[in-house]
Amino acid sequence: MDRLPPKLRDLDPTIHAKRRAALLKLTSGMPIVVFGMGSALGAGTQSHGGMRFLTGWDSHESSALLLLKEGSSRLLLTSPFMVPSALAAVADLSPEYIPKLLWPQTVADFLTGQAPALIGVDEMPLKIYRDLASHLDNGLDVTSRLDGLRQIKGSAALDVHRFGAAICDTLFAALPDAIKTGRRGSESQRILEDLARQHGAEYCRSWLTLRPQADHPRYWPEETEKCAEMGDQMLFGVALTVDGHWAHGLRTGHVGSVPSAIIDLHKQVEMALQLGRAALGPGRSISDAVKTMSDAVGTSNGVANGRDTTSFRAGHGLGLTYEEPGLTAVFAQTFGAYPEPLPKDVGPILEPGMVLELHPNLFVDGVGGAALGQMFEITQTGATPLLKAPLELVPLK
16 A cells, blocks of 8 residues: 555544534534444444544444534543544544433433434434433434535545545456456455455445346355356445545456457446436536436336346445435435336536446346446536546456
């Protein structure tokens, strides 16, 4: 690794305090209660992104509660073992271990009878919520207001996303060495995910499909045990974080000679990606890109045309959450027994500083699949790709 991964707090030491001040302004000075899971659930939690945005703190496998009002803030930790790290990382928040049994009184003392603004409470474990319900039930959920603050990334945050994108590129370049005939897919995943961590990713999760006809994303060891064989298609997706900021990409390859039908399918998905990029730009709706890609892969209204084709959603927002709030809902999930139609309402209007992942894909029974994923930063002039890896089919042996 040429350099250490960037840390947002080092790049802009006052950024989290500025974000908290902006949120307090949006909530007219109401006392704010923010719940956040740690990062251990990876892409499976939304509340961690909110906590990380406001504090920079990661409680990993435990959870935390931020109590915030004008001139005062407290960070309650559920694990005493997290206190030394928290004191070193976020001393300005007065982090302290408070047993969950004492949270109700602590929250009551903080609120002094005022109705709170609430963020992340929908992911709060039921036992904690029940204990705090008498203080929270009259609160106002303002998560959407925080979501609005999160959509536009500043220069420091964009630098961290770019670093994560470079790690993704390193993994894509390593695919021919990591995926070989006779090697189990799960072993290839471990090699690639370890490589991501060696280059500065704090978290990395991949999916790897190796099949004569690629069918859908395969994540877990029990579904990636198959060894690579000549004639297999390869679909590889990676999602990782650097200082909490997500980077993501997908590439398609083939073991041995490539059938013409697979070449054609790959070209169709690549064209969809290029058309999607062309539809991204400041002042335009994200819906334009979603509809354009849907038309290009033949999934009218987000649903595959015919029972012999399927696809999953064509992208999402990226930020401190894998599915960045406010930027993701327009990308309908079209996979599975109950595919969603594309929303009829116009999606968010793009602005410089937004970060998106577009990954058009298509699976055809009897042929196989293709998927390509690219990170884009919205700029004043359009959409800049953050991944440099070629989009061509990756040759494997």
